[in-house]
Amino acid sequence: MPNKTYIIGHKNPDLDSVAAAISLSVLRNKLNKDNENEFVPVIAGNINLETKYILEKFNFEIPEILEDAADQKIILVDHNEENQSIARNENTKILEIIDHHKLNFAYSEPIPVLIQAWGSSCSIIAQEFFRNSIEINKNLAGLMLAAILVDTVITKSPTCTEADIEIIKKLAFITDIKDWQEFGMEIFKVRSSVAQLSNTQIIKSDFKDFEASYGKVGIGQVETVDLDEFQSRVNELINELQNLQTSEDYHTVILFITDIMDEGSLFLVASQDVSVFEKAFQTQLENNQVYLKNIISRKKQVAPLLT
Numbered sequence: 001m002p003n004k005t006y007i008i009g010h011k012n013p014d015l016d017s018v019a020a021a022i023s024l025s026v027l028r029n030k031l032n033k034d035n036e037n038e039f040v041p042v043i044a045g046n047i048n049l050e051t052k053y054i055l056e057k058f059n060f061e062i063p064e065i066l067e068d069a070a071d072q073k074i075i076l077v078d079h080n081e082e083n084q085s086i087a088r089n090e091n092t093k094i095l096e097i098i099d100h101h102k103l104n105f106a107y108s109e110p111i112p113v114l115i116q117a118w119g120s121s122c123s124i125i126a127q128e129f130f131r132n133s134i135e136i137n138k139n140l141a142g143l144m145l146a147a148i149l150v151d152t153v154i155t156k157s158p159t160c161t162e163a164d165i166e167i168i169k170k171l172a173f174i175t176d177i178k179d180w181q182e183f184g185m186e187i188f189k190v191r192s193s194v195a196q197l198s199n200t201q202i203i204k205s206d207f208k209d210f211e212a213s214y215g216k217v218g219i220g221q222v223e224t225v226d227l228d229e230f231q232s233r234v235n236e237l238i239n240e241l242q243n244l245q246t247s248e249d250y251h252t253v254i255l256f257i258t259d260i261m262d263e264g265s266l267f268l269v270a271s272q273d274v275s276v277f278e279k280a281f282q283t284q285l286e287n288n289q290v291y292l293k294n295i296i297s298r299k300k301q302v303a304p305l306l307t
Helices: 015-031 049-057 121-131 138-151 162-174 180-191 199-204 234-247 275-281 298-306
Strands: 003-008 037-043 073-077 093-099 113-115 207-212 215-224 252-259 264-271 289-293
Touching (some): 015 121, 015 138, 093 121, 121 138, 138 162, 180 215, 199 215, 234 264, 252 275, 275 298
Parallel strands (some): 003 037, 073 093, 215 252
Antiparallel strands (some): 207 215, 252 264
16 A cells, blocks of 8 residues: 655645645656655645635545644645644654745754745646646646636735746646636635625634734635625624634734725734734724725735734
8 A cells, every 4th residue: 555645735724725735646646656655635624615616616526634644744735834734743744845935944854845936836836747747637727727816816916926827827728718817706706705604714714823923813814806795794703803812812813805806905803902903004993994905915915014
């Protein structure tokens, strides 16, 4: 029986995290000449709406949840910070990292680390397919394309690079999607449909923890094509943020709801000291909320100011 290596993204998995695990497992298994190792995609929690939609659209099974990586061999994708990662022990062997976030990682031995300042982990993995002349089928191309379009907000995000745009065009051609902008809007309409979600599900659908000098910060993001859809739930969401901030010992918890049409975000904030947020963004909260124009990226515009 082959040895298994699990490929896994961050907790509260989003589309890029799940698609990266799946696509890298395909690549590694195709490059694996000895067949002694099997690369298996897994996830670190339940998937969100648009991930389920895209997996079904392109005929992929939902990967199994791996709750603990103790004594396992793993590859980390779409993250490297320990507080975003699955639980592990001293016998967990991390073999590799592929990511597009800042490096905040320590390990007892040297390992390959591939980090690009691109808009999506799937952009990096797609480029590895091209570099190794490995064929990408239509469904896998569609899966990676969807992940890149979400993470780059259909190329509107400041994290989007020329490399991402070039890869988007290549993948769209492979999967025979004539209008990738329209395809991106299709995903965001699914992504912003919140009627059937609880307040906790909305907050946690794309949520990451960060360590700052003053304490733990949790930042959730939801993108929408219609901000009005959220207006009736703002007070409920703020109450849920306050509950989360108290119960899980956060200094600050934020949900920012990004209007991809207007290219701005409504920030909802619960904090032990709201002046931290107000100083970082040079603004003032009113009833624990504020709308900020031209801020749509957690990675490049929000997390760095808070940490």
